Amino acid sequence: xxxxxxxxxxxxxxxxxxxxxxxxxxxxxxxxxxxxxxxxxxxxxxxxxxxxxxxxxxxxxxxxxxxxxxxxxxxxxxxxxxxxxxxxxxxxxxxxxxxxxxxxxxxxxxx
Amino acid sequence: xxxxxxxxxxxxxxxxxxxxxxxxxxxxxxxxxxxxxxxxxxxxxxxxxxxxxxxxxxxxxxxxxxxxxxxxxxxxxxxxxxxxxxxxxxxxxxxxxxxxxxxxxxxxxxxxxxx
Numbered sequence: 001x002x003x004x005x006x007x008x009x010x011x012x013x014x015x016x017x018x019x020x021x022x023x024x025x026x027x028x029x030x031x032x033x034x035x036x037x038x039x040x041x042x043x044x045x046x047x048x049x050x051x052x053x054x055x056x057x058x059x060x061x062x063x064x065x066x067x068x069x070x071x072x073x074x075x076x077x078x079x080x081x082x083x084x085x086x087x088x089x090x091x092x093x094x095x096x097x098x099x100x101x102x103x104x105x106x107x108x109x110x111x
Numbered sequence: 112x113x114x115x116x117x118x119x120x121x122x123x124x125x126x127x128x129x130x131x132x133x134x135x136x137x138x139x140x141x142x143x144x145x146x147x148x149x150x151x152x153x154x155x156x157x158x159x160x161x162x163x164x165x166x167x168x169x170x171x172x173x174x175x176x177x178x179x180x181x182x183x184x185x186x187x188x189x190x191x192x193x194x195x196x197x198x199x200x201x202x203x204x205x206x207x208x209x210x211x212x213x214x215x216x217x218x219x220x221x222x223x224x225x226x
Contacts (some may be wrong), residue, residue: 006153031212042115042202042217043154050212088153092211098167099144099211101153 003027004089004102012108016078021105023089024071032072032091034063037104043088046074079109113137115218117203123224129191132221136185136205142166144215145178145188146202154202160186161209190223198225 005024013019023032031050035043047056049065049072056063060083062075076083086104093100116135124130136143141162146154157176159166163183171178175194180186190197200220206213 004153029211033214041219042204043215044217045214048212048214090153097209097211098159098169099156099215101146101155103151103153 003093003100004091006087006089006102006105008105009103010106012110013079015080015109015111017109018075018077019079019107020073020075021087021107022071022073023102025091025093026070027093028069029091029093030069030095032065032069032089033099034072034074035088035090037086037088038084043086076107079107081109081111083107084109115203115205115216117201117218117221119221120219121222121224123226124193125226126195127192129189130193130223131187131189132201132203132223134186134188134203134218136203137207137216140205140207140216141183142206142209142213143180143186144204144206145186146204148200148202148220150199157188166209193223193225195225198223 007022033048034046037043047063052067052069054065060077064073088104090101143160145157148154157171158168158178160180178188202220204215204217206215
């Protein structure tokens with residue numbers, strides 16, 4: 001059983017469209033991190049959210065941490081081909097320092 | 112700053128053979144992680160070091176996998192003997208401190224194929 005469930009698993013859209021991907025859990029997380037991984041490379045950290053209800057923006061990307069700190073979302077506005085990649089959420093729950101990753105959402109943005 | 116270095120980038124071996132991976136973390140980073148990423152899945156933590164001590168190795172198959180970080184800097188991960196299900200990308204990451212909020216910096220991984 002995955003501690004962090006990500007949806008959708010795959011997403012294929014056209015350039016200019018908006019999209020939202022989700023990261024859900026039944027556990028409370030002290031923080032959640034979002035990474036993007038491109039083929040043949042390691043994941044790169046995009047953002048860390050810590051406070052319930054927190055919203056962070058990174059250019060066209062908007063990250064939200066749920067009030068109960070059990071879920072998070074990533075919204076991309078006007079997607080570009082450069083946004084293509086695997087989006088992973090990660091966190092540690094229950095006071096643990098051991099990070100757990102979700103399975104990721106694979107995004108393809110067509111020009 | 113130089114990133115996390117891993118070698119080799121690719122390795123192909125037959126089942127029951129041995130293989131070793133090397134990782135050099137970002138200078139000054141105390142925490143080092145080894146992950147296994149099977150195709151279509153997220154990274155799974157195998158072992159976490161704080162300096163040269165093991166913080167967690169609960170998901171490391173200790174009958175065949177071993178890892179060390181003797182001087183608290185670079186690290187090696189070994190598989191002996193390899194099984195078909197070990198085919199995966201092995202990622203090394205490092206972070207400056209220790210804790211759930213610490214951003215992890217990843218290397219590009221070693222892609223292992225078992226024949």
